[in-house]
Amino acid sequence: MTLLSELDRVTPPPARRGRRPGAVTGGAGLGLGVGVLWLTLLVLLPIAAIVSTAFDDGIAGFWDAITDPEARSAITFTIGAAALVTVVNAVMGTLIAWVLVRDSFPGKRVVEVIIDIPFALPTIVAGLVLITLYGPSGPFGINLVGTRAGVVLALLFVTLPFVVRSVQPVLIDADREVEQAAASLGASGFTTFRRVILPTVLPAVVSGAGLSFARALGEFGSVILISANLIGKTQVSSSYILKMIESAEPVAAASVATLLLGLAVVVLVLLDVVQRRTARRD
Amino acid sequence: MTDTLTRQTTTAPAAPPRRRRRTTRTAWVLRLIALAYILALVALPVASVVQHTFADGLGPVLDVLRSPDFLAALRLTLEVAGIAVLLNTIFGVGMALLLTRYRFPGRRLMSAVIDLPVSISPVVVGVALILVYGTYGWFGPALERAGFQIIFAVPGMVLATVLVSLPLVLREVVPTLEEAGLEQEQAAQSLGANAWQRFRRITLPTIRWALAYGVALSLARSLGEFGAVRVVSGSVAGTSQTLTLYVNDSYQEFGPDAQRQAFAAAFVLMAIAVSLIVVIAALRPDQEKS
Incomplete structure (x- = not known):
């Protein structure tokens, strides 16, 4: 929920024309940060651990x-x-x-x-x-x-x-x-x-x-x-x-x-x- | 001249029926091969497991379903799958919004990383978690000192289940969001709707069916996960045994009672899975209609 309400502040302002996705600012950045952290803990680190352990003995x-x-x-x-x-x-x-x-x-x-x-x-x-x-x-x-x-x-x-x-x-x-x-x-x-x-x-x-x-x-x-x-x-x-x-x-x-x-x-x-x-x- | 013309017109209609009959024969052969393959590979085995489960009637099956180990396994399965589906729904919707509405460096890489865990062996997923969060893993000792046990405990089982169903909600929601665009939301915003109102009144109704479909898929996958959970659970009957582990462990024990337990639990899992695909099949046309 926090993630979604944070999106509030950063949705492209109404003045923007068209439906092109915007750059990440403010609250969306926080959401993105949480997402990246979650993916890092869940996917990236475990995979890094597998590859690194495989080469523990060179x-x-x-x-x-x-x-x-x-x-x-x-x-x-x-x-x-x-x-x-x-x-x-x-x-x-x-x-x-x-x-x-x-x-x-x-x-x-x-x-x-x-x-x-x-x-x-x-x-x-x-x-x-x-x-x-x-x-x-x-x-x-x-x-x-x-x-x-x-x-x-x-x-x-x-x-x-x-x-x-x-x-x-x-x-x-x-x-x-x-x-x-x-x-x-x-x-x-x-x-x-x-x-x-x-x-x-x-x-x-x-x-x-x-x-x-x-x-x-x-x-x-x-x-x-x-x-x-x-x-x-x-x-x-x-x-x-x-x-x-x-x-x-x-x-x-x-x-x-x-x-x-x-x-x-x-x-x-x-x-x-x-x-x-x-x-x-x- | 007129003669050849009439002859042509009389022979022309004769040709298509012959061709049609020939394709019909090919179609028959193809249909037969396809149905025989599906019958031998899926339909007959599934039917025979149902028959095998109820070979001694309903009584013994009900006995298994009332046994404490089965009930504990069922409870744990629902708990682990429930948390995993909830986490993946929040992550899936949030990440789908970010991926479709914003441009940031590494966006494509991120999308690929989300897809990776379902494409690799569930055993590799489990081992990867052990190497980070296990007793001898990177963070394991520190976490244990702080009083958290992840591997051989429920949190590890949840993480493993989350990983094997990570992109399922996201992949269903993204195309719908892309198709819908931003105009309606921008209109709502200009009319003074806040983020929560916009999400609840516009985004959610738009992605409703895609989301339901994604959740059903994740639930099916989470309830049935075996390999990844097997690696991180320790599988102790009554405490860290999910239904799939219960099926496996019972089957590996010998004797008619153990066999009966395996088949009864497998039947329950199968009934859940089949009802979920019926729900999913019912959701699919709705989703296309909207």
């Missing part, structure tokens, strides 16, 4: 920590699984978005709600949900507990909405006349898809896929039960980091955390670049 210490055999296998498995999940999502997400936008069938609204379940469901519940069907007492006799396929399945579950939800609005806005024109000029369904639809939706596919890659890299809750956390096989980076911090190995934990953090930042920056390019083209 660059050699960081390097040793991430090349430790257990860490290395957790990291490579996590990146590999995230990459696989990203590719599957790019294809299946686009397909599902297409069906939801262009097709109509009874129960479509239910499917729309089901798509959002993975985002709304707590990750640990997601894991439990998958184990019930694809675990030791599942009805299909498929037991994926302790397998890498199980981990990939959990990652696919939690990342399902990313591509669907980013491609859907683009498809809704897409000009169908161009597709009809392509078809009337004799283009096959596949050619129309490749030459007309794909270029339109590609930026949205890339941004959805990028977000699902970032999410899969750091996923923990949904994976923990189905992976059974087998070292060198199904252990993901997040589980390794937790294990290290709990066994009082902060440098090992912080090093792998720094690596994950760095990868996430790279993905976010790349996505920002893609988004800006698309915005400029429009």
